[in-house]
Amino acid sequence: MTPVDEWFQLGLEQHRAGGLEQAESMYQQVLQHDPQHAEALHLLGVVASQRSQFDHAQVLIGRAVALRPDVASYHASLANAFSGAGALDAATLHYDQALQLQPDFAEAHNSLGKVKLAQGQIAAAVACFRGATASRPEYWQAHHALGTALMQLGEFDAAITAYQAAITLNPAAPNLYSELNAVLAAAGREFDAVDVYLGAIAAETASADETRKQAAGRQPLSAGAEAAERGEAGTWFSTVEAFAAELDRRKLDGDVEGALGLVQRIVRTCVFDRRGTAKVFADATLDRCCSQLGKARLTALQAAGDVVEEARVDCVVLATEVYRLGGHTAVIEDLLKTQCFGPRVVLMLTDAFNMADLSVIADRFGMAVESEVAPKGSLVPKLDWALNRLRALRPRRLVLMNHHNDAVTIAAAQPSLADETIFYHHGDHQLCLGVTLEHTVHVDPHPMGFHNCRDVVGVRNAVYWPFIAEDAGGRTAATWMRDGTLRTSSTGSSNKFESPYKIQYADVIPQVLACTGGVHVHIGPLSESTLSRIRGALIALAIPPQRFVHIPWVRSVWKALQALQIDVLIASFPQGGGKALIEAMGSGTPVIGHDCYISPFLGGADLYYPGAFQWARTEELLEHLRGLTPAQLQRESDDARRQYEQFHTVEALSLAINGAPDAPVVPSLRPHRVDPLQTFLDDVRYAQQDYAMHMQLIR
Known part of the structure; x- marks a missing residue:
């Protein structure tokens, strides 16, 4: 791949992710080296349109069209720029050209329909929207637009059908319910309209709840559980003994869901508070609570009956979720590169926060692992799922790659479920669940973590498995400070x-x-x-x-x-x-x-x-x-x-995993001097910000 190709690819990825400024920068770099790069001109014009800079967009996309008049998407984007500027006749011309080149271009049909609607040509707009839905039946926005146009024509039954199709495709869009309510009322179906109106409220509430759950990184608790997580007058726990007592109370009451949720909430509150970073690393009370909850659930599951044992697996990697870029996902890949974990590896995701993207597994790991994901929902069913799957798979090795506050993974890591359990301590400069588990091999990937866990936290079973990167070669014939500057x-x-x-x-x-x-x-x-x-x-x-x-x-x-x-x-x-x-x-x-x-x-x-x-x-x-x-x-x-x-290197990590005599020795720590006074001044300086963040977290 040439530098121009790489710049363009970077720009495209940033554009798709919503980073307009970064995308613009990459497209401009492409054009500096290749002024005739039609796709860079086109997408730079799209960026301008997205910023409502329609005149500039017309110039850029117009150049792309001049270079490649046979590309339908260029004409459609140019039409969008004209439409945004209010030049509807010019927009119509280029939408027509796009559809001549690509008759099944659903977005062009839909956009042309909007132009026709703006020009008062409602019947023509309906034809365009029908063209869009025929070209792409799952295009809910086109069904929505079709319903709007049909309502203006007074064709209520057809409009209702269109709205129902849009709702089926996107049931989380509250505005669809309210608009369908209006069509039903206009058609004289008042009782149906009332039902839909109530449905709109439920959909809107559910959408807001889901947003809150994702922002909080946990399942919502009941109002009583929320109140019980705090002391009097809405304050957070003031002592370790206080939250330990609350955890004990929930365990005695059989409230496993509430106890797991509280553990996750405590850890999350500490992790997101600046004052806990590089100061609070582990807590045995929280780890012990998770283990006890998991043991109780395992006992109950065993009493309920045996699981069907499957062919035994060499290794299970039990993780919270995985990502497309970097982080602990890259560490899992690195561990697998060593081929030290046997031919059959299963990646199990607890999905403790209901945010796992299942497509990432195939993208990152391909056929290197089998994969399983816990069911969506609350924490106890996820824990039961993890325990039963581990009972069935009976792994020789269980590797824990949990997020800081994933209580499900730690509760599921029962000593009897694997020959060897490995806790990989990647969340190491903040409070992380699992650090103090005594039945695990505790892995630290760098010297700071190893020495801190062994000498400060008191972990007796710590080992050093170094971070690695696959060797892409050193510098050859390096020339330093080529132009006399750094x-x-x-x-x-x-x-x-x-x-x-x-x-x-x-x-x-x-x-x-x-x-x-x-x-x-x-x-x-x-x-x-x-x-x-x-x-x-x-x-x-x-x-x-x-x-x-x-x-x-x-x-x-x-x-x-x-x-x-x-x-x-x-x-x-x-x-x-x-x-x-x-x-x-x-x-x-x-x-x-x-x-x-x-x-x-x-x-x-x-x-x-x-x-x-x-x-x-x-x-x-x-x-x-x-x-x-x-x-x-x-x-x-x-x-x-x-x-x-x-x-x-991969070889160095393999030696460490196997405990070879020539494995890398943990490097000694460099001299370091903290500055307590400056740290104190930081605490004073950011006190108001810290307080606001803390109150947001506990609420």
Whole structure:
């Protein structure tokens, strides 16, 4: 894939995800290198239309049409731009051309129908909408539009049929019910209209409830359970003993659902509170509660009857859910690459928050695993499902990859259900369920986590399985500082850069560019406020804006750093990124880390190669950058690659999993000094924000 193709693909993916600014940037980069790239012109025009910049959209899409007059979608997009600007005759012309090229183009039929409706040509609009529904029967918006047009013609029975078809296809859209109610009333069917009106209220309420459930990351509790989660006057628990007593009460009452829900709520409240980060890692009371609840459910299930045992599996990976990009999903893939878990691996998802996207499993894992997902609904049925499936599969190894607050996974991890249970501690700088389980092999993927869990938390069964990245090759014939200036980069998601912290990324990077005179490439999403802040600082410092390059996403950080000829990676701060750092070192890219004053967990200093520079104050970073030379960059490139080869290859992970004598030894921790006074000042500075967040969480 050429750079132009990759830029275009990145733009397309960002466009589909709703990132208009990022998509626009990628399409513009494509056109800088290939001004005749018709699809980039077309989609850049679509972005303009989405921003209501219709005149600009007409110019861009018009150029695409001139280059490729045979593409129906170009004509349809140009028609959309004309329609948005109120030029309905021109819009009609291009919708007609789109349909001549592609007669089953449902969206063009539907859009042309809207234009006809706006022109008062209702019968013609009905014909267009019928064309849309015939071309794509599942197109609920076209059925909706057809119902609207038929009602205007007074054809109530046909309009009712159209609305009912739209509701069948999209039962969660409340406005469809209210509009159907109006048609039924106009047709003299008042009693039917009342039923539909009540249905509209129910659908709207259900839609809002689902939104709340997704935002909360848990199933809703009853009003009584909600109140019982807090102390008097709506305050949260003031002591560990208080929530332990509440958990005991629920267990004694047989309220397993309420107890599991409360455990998840407690963990979530801590995880999303800034004050708990890198301070609260584990709690034996919560883990013990989950285990006891799971044991009680397992006993009840065994008493109810045996399950049908299936062919025994080598390994079950029990996870909450999986994602398309990065995170613990990539870790599962890495573990499977070692081929240490046997030929038959089953991926079971508890779907504890009812948000799992089942298509991700096939996209990420293909035929490498069998997969099963818990039923949608409340927590106890999910737990029963997990326990019964583990009883049936009888795995030799059970690997736990739970989200921080997934109580179902921890409750299901009963010692009798697998020969060996492995807890993979990936949620390691925040409170996470499962850390203190005594019957598991406790896996930490980096030195900070291993030493913290063994020496601070008191985990006696900790082992080190290092983070890895598949080897894509080191640098060959590297040329450093090609134009006499440094080309720097940072990579990671926005949460790694935008947390409340004394030193802000948006303030540092303009100073870096002023210091180096070079280019800084940011790989990963950033909020619009951060991007605006960076651009404003560049203007103030008279730095050309093109020296800051924002690439929202790449398929491989490793290959991107090499292709962009990055001289040095300035690691994310205040929160470091483990996977990105491993890829950088593997690619032979020198790295600069940040010594975070809150905790060594956040900076990730102990993952770096020996001799990698760390800065605590911005002045230290700038001074180091001024002193870098091509010779030093080459030495650090070699050091980075050696660190990768020693600790972070598939082979190194395989040796660690198998407990081989030559497995990587856990690196010692670097000296680190926290700054309690600055941490206290942060707590004071963000107190109001922290309080607001906490109250939102407990409510």
